[in-house]
Amino acid sequence: MIRKLFLPSIFAILAYGFWVSPDFKEIAAGVAIFLFGMLALEEGFKAFTGGVLEKLLRKTTNKLWKSLCFGVISTSVMQSSSLVSVITISFLSAGLISLAAGVGIIFGANLGTTTGAWLVAGFGLKIKISAYAMPMLVFGIVMVFQKAKELKGSGYILSGLGFLFLGIHYMKEGFETFKGSFDLTAYAVSGYPGVLLFALIGVLATVVMQSSHATLVLIITALAAQQITYENALALAIGANIGTTITAILGSLSANVDGRRLAGAHLIFNVVTAAVAIAFIYQLTGLVDVISSWVGIASDNYTLKLAVFHSIFNGLGIVLMLPVINRMVSFLQRVIKPRTLTAAEPRYLNTSTSGLADTAIEAVRMETLHLYDNASEIIAEGISLNLKDILSKRPIEETVASARKPVSFDIDERYGHNVKELYAKIVEFISHAQSNLSPSQSDELFALRAAGRDIVEAIKDTKHLQKNLSHYFTSENEAIRQEYDNIRANLANALRQLDAVRRQAGDANASLSLDSIKIGMKQHDRDLNSRLSTLIRGHSISAPMSISLMNDSGYAYHVTKNLVKMGEVLFSTGESQLREAERSVALDEGELEELLQNPKNSPPSQHDETQ
Amino acid sequence: MKLSKLLEKAEALLDPKERKRKAQKKNLKHVIKKLRKQEKSLLKSLESESSKPQAAKIQDQVNLAHAQRKKGLKVLKELKKS
Numbered sequence: 255m256i257r258k259l260f261l262p263s264i265f266a267i268l269a270y271g272f273w274v275s276p277d278f279k280e281i282a283a284g285v286a287i288f289l290f291g292m293l294a295l296e297e298g299f300k301a302f303t304g305g306v307l308e309k310l311l312r313k314t315t316n317k318l319w320k321s322l323c324f325g326v327i328s329t330s331v332m333q334s335s336s337l338v339s340v341i342t343i344s345f346l347s348a349g350l351i352s353l354a355a356g357v358g359i360i361f362g363a364n365l366g367t368t369t370g371a372w373l374v375a376g377f378g379l380k381i382k383i384s385a386y387a388m389p390m391l392v393f394g395i396v397m398v399f400q401k402a403k404e405l406k407g408s409g410y411i412l413s414g415l416g417f418l419f420l421g422i423h424y425m426k427e428g429f430e431t432f433k434g435s436f437d438l439t440a441y442a443v444s445g446y447p448g449v450l451l452f453a454l455i456g457v458l459a460t461v462v463m464q465s466s467h468a469t470l471v472l473i474i475t476a477l478a479a480q481q482i483t484y485e486n487a488l489a490l491a492i493g494a495n496i497g498t499t500i501t502a503i504l505g506s507l508s509a510n511v512d513g514r515r516l517a518g519a520h521l522i523f524n525v526v527t528a529a530v531a532i533a534f535i536y537q538l539t540g541l542v543d544v545i546s547s548w549v550g551i552a553s554d555n556y557t558l559k560l561a562v563f564h565s566i567f568n569g570l571g572i573v574l575m576l577p578v579i580n581r582m583v584s585f586l587q588r589v590i591k592p593r594t595l596t597a598a599e600p601r602y603l604n605t606s607t608s609g610l611a612d613t614a615i616e617a618v619r620m621e622t623l624h625l626y627d628n629a630s631e632i633i634a635e636g637i638s639l640n641l642k643d644i645l646s647k648r649p650i651e652e653t654v655a656s657a658r659k660p661v662s663f664d665i666d667e668r669y670g671h672n673v674k675e676l677y678a679k680i681v682e683f684i685s686h687a688q689s690n691l692s693p694s695q696s697d698e699l700f701a702l703r704a705a706g707r708d709i710v711e712a713i714k715d716t717k718h719l720q721k722n723l724s725h726y727f728t729s730e731n732e733a734i735r736q737e738y739d740n741i742r743a744n745l746a747n748a749l750r751q752l753d754a755v756r757r758q759a760g761d762a763n764a765s766l767s768l769d770s771i772k773i774g775m776k777q778h779d780r781d782l783n784s785r786l787s788t789l790i791r792g793h794s795i796s797a798p799m800s801i802s803l804m805n806d807s808g809y810a811y812h813v814t815k816n817l818v819k820m821g822e823v824l825f826s827t828g829e830s831q832l833r834e835a836e837r838s839v840a841l842d843e844g845e846l847e848e849l850l851q852n853p854k855n856s857p858p859s860q861h862d863e864t865q
Numbered sequence: 866m867k868l869s870k871l872l873e874k875a876e877a878l879l880d881p882k883e884r885k886r887k888a889q890k891k892n893l894k895h896v897i898k899k900l901r902k903q904e905k906s907l908l909k910s911l912e913s914e915s916s917k918p919q920a921a922k923i924q925d926q927v928n929l930a931h932a933q934r935k936k937g938l939k940v941l942k943e944l945k946k947s
Contacts, residue, residue: 766900770929835892839900839937841929849932 264462281428281472288421288468294394295414296337300610301407311345315355318579322572325362330369333418333467335498338363339520343513344610348602348617353512354583357519361572361579364495364523368565370467371491374422374474375557384423390416403692422471429479449489449535453528456493466498470564474557484556488535491564492528499524510604511592518586527571541566597628598675603683611695614687618702621680622709623756623824628672629709630749633813635661636716637723637742644746645753654743660724665717673713677706694830701823708820712813719809722802733794737782737803741810744778748814756825765826765833768818769841775814776850782807886944893941900934 271278314324329335339360346356377383390412397409443451460469470491477487499521507514531538542563543553551558575582595601602620634641638661643653684699691699719741727738751771758764786804789795795803822840826833841849907927914920 766896766930766933769933770926773925773929829892831888832892832895835889835896838893838940839896839933841932841936845932845936849928 277428277431279428280431281425284421284424284426284428284475285463285468285472286421287417287424288471289463289465291414291417291419291421292334292465292467293414294410294417295332296334298407298410298412298414299332299334299337301403301410311341311351311359315351315359318354318358318576321355321358322362322576325359325364326366327362328359329363329366333370333373335363335367335467336465338366339516341610341613343516344613344617346512346516347510347604348613349512349620350613350616353515353519353586354579356512356516357579357583360516360520361523361575364527364568365565365572367467367498368561368568371470371474371561371564372558374471375478375561382423383419383426387416387419387423390419422475425472425475426478429475429481444483444485448486449492449532452486452489453493453496453532456490456495457497458493459490460494460497461500464500466494469494469497474560477560478557484559485535485539487556487560488539488563489532491560492531492535492567495524495568496528510601511590513604515583515586515590518590519582522582523571523575526575527567530570530574531567538563538566538570597672600624600676600679600683603679611687611691614683615695615698615702618680618684618687618699619824619827621676621683622702622706622820625673625676625680625706626709626820626824628676629713630752632665632668632672632713633716633745633817634749635663636665636713636720637745638727639742639746641749644749650743650746650750654739654746658728660728662724665713665720669710669713669717673710677710680706698830705820705823708816712816712820715809715812715816719806719813722806726799726802731795731799733789734799734803737785737789737795738806740778740782741807744775745810745813748775748817752817752821752825755821758825765822765836766840768821768825769846771814771818771821772841772846773850775811775818776846779807779811780850886947890941890944893937893944897934897937897941900930900937904930904934 268282271282310324310328314320325338329338332338342351342356342359342363345351346353351359394409394411394413394416397405398413400406400409456469456473459472460466463469473482473487473490473494476482477484482490499517503517503521542559545566546555546559546562547553549562551562600621601624602617604617631641634644638659639653639657643657644650646653681703684703687699688696723738723741726734727742729735729738748771751774752768755764755767758767782803786800790797790800822837826836904927907923907930911920911923911927914923
């Protein structure tokens with residue numbers, strides 16, 4: 255009900271305001287242009303999220319101080335704490351950073367957002383800002399129409415800044431003329447009731463505008479036009495800080511448990527900081543006066559003093575909360591508990607990552623790895639082995655020799671429950687994430703989808719293999735038993751090698767070592783073919799047995815081939831261009847065959863071309 | 866610097882295809898360098914390996930790294946030509 259009435263009420267209030275006062279219309283238009291500028295700015299920075307931002311985020315989150323600095327710097331540069339929050343939540347949801355690192359970034363973003371107040375108070379009000387806005391808009395829009403992603407992104411950033419400046423200009427002008435006809439200071443409330451009332455107004459204004467930055471600019475321009483008192487402006491700034499958490503909470507609704515915990519941390523930080531600031535507002539005002547006189551800010555320059563206050567109280571929040579950050583993380587982990595997920599439920603896919611192309615790709619990669627985890631258990635049991643034993647340090651031959659009891663389970667049922675359902679969700683997510691992708695990003699998603707299909711194919715081949723294998727590896731006939739144990743050992747070895755490559759992911763050329771699995775698999779196939787005739791001639795195995803063996807060896811070959819194909823895509827991490835370079839060096843079927851036939855043709859040489 | 870060269874440089878800087886080609890070359894060189902290092906370290910361990918089956922395994926790895934590096938150099942050469 256409230257939700258339904260919310261938008262019409264806002265429209266009604268605005269329409270009434272426009273009818274009563276043309277100056278109010280100018281201020282509201284200023285806010286609207288400013289918000290549009292922020293949208294353009296976010297759009298522009300999103301164009302660059304395909305690399306720089308993610309790379310920085312990956313590298314700067316291993317230590318708390320680095321996360322904090324990342325939050326401060328990125329928010330200062332982008333002038334949007336909500337974009338930083340959204341990126342942090344999506345990275346957290348995709349499992350790329352820890353919760354503590356995410357909390358550090360959010361704390362830093364709170365301090366970084368105060369630079370906006372400094373810029374507007376120190377620069378925006380002193381000069382004729384609209385003179386800069388016009389050329390910025392013109393150049394920016396021309397760049398927006400360009401095809402190149404970087405130029406387009408830069409165009410959005412430039413026009414976004416232009417709109418921000420223009421918005422500030424209209425707000426400033428609006429308040430200046432408003433002053434002549436209407437005196438808002440008549441509604442000023444002093445003392446603690448005033449602090450609480452204006453803090454509440456700050457919260458509401460920020461919830462409506464979905465931007466604390468816009469609220470703050472509005473406060474500064476109103477303060478510059480002496481339409482609100484300094485004391486009430488401070489309370490409004492405190493309220494804006496609480497209001498901004500609403501954006502983060504709304505953004506976290508679709509996120510996973512870590513995303514919700516991060517929003518919880520944001521809420522705790524802002525509410526505790528605001529409570530402390532309200533309780534000690536008069537002491538803080540005194541501190542602002544002292545610091546302002548130190549840095550040479552005139553005692554009547556209330557706009558800059560507001561910027562000082564904003565920085566002090568957000569800095570105070572960091573000082574207060576940083577020592578208890580680990581306790582806060584464990585508290586949030588205790589309070590916001592994850593649902594127990596079934597094997598088929600996605601761990602990393604959620605709508606919060608779909609807006610950022612590279613993060614969405616990473617989420618799909620992680621989820622496909624989860625699909626592989628489910629599938630490798632089925633494959634291991636399909637050859638009557640335990641995945642844990644396969645991945646242990648025990649020699650594979652020993653593991654195979656000791657596992658003599660066939661594992662009976664319905665492979666179709668397990669496939670339907672743990673693989674097919676999850677793969678369907680991955681495919682659905684990929685279909686939704688397709689929009690706004692560059693060709694290389696689309697290719698990346700297609701490759702991941704194909705990797706999922708390779709996993710599905712590997713299970714299907716395991717199903718075919720399982721029937722005869724369960725029968726023959728317990729056979730009385732030693733020769734056939736030995737051959738089927740070889741198949742089991744080879745597959746187990748491939749799973750172990752794949753796991754080793756997966757663990758090395760991130761090391762350069764790790765995925766290239768998958769070529770050695772391909773060689774091993776070809777070698778095994780070749781050895782079996784040459785042994786097969788001897789076995790039949792020596793009556794060690796019957797002709798029907800040999801046919802089963804040939805078929806099953808073929809199935810095992812395809813399982814390995816599909817898993818290696820999958821590994822080439824999934825285990826290759828790092829920059830997409832480096833992955834592309836690695837893939838271009840991987841040997842194809844013909845080259846592998848040649849290497850197998852003529853290994854001596856590629857002797858190691860100490861002095862050749864790369865020197 | 867001559868104006869024509871300056872314009873060429875500016876064009877290369879603004880041309881996304883040229884930028885992509887340069888990045889490809891750089892990444893390929895990086896991969897080749899790593900393979901070279903890997904090959905060298907494998908050869909070192911091959912020298913000190915006394916077990917024959919283990920030595921054969923290492924030799925296979927050396928051959929593979931070598932073949933991959935050779936392929937990389939071929940791709941790099943083609944990239945330089947284009």
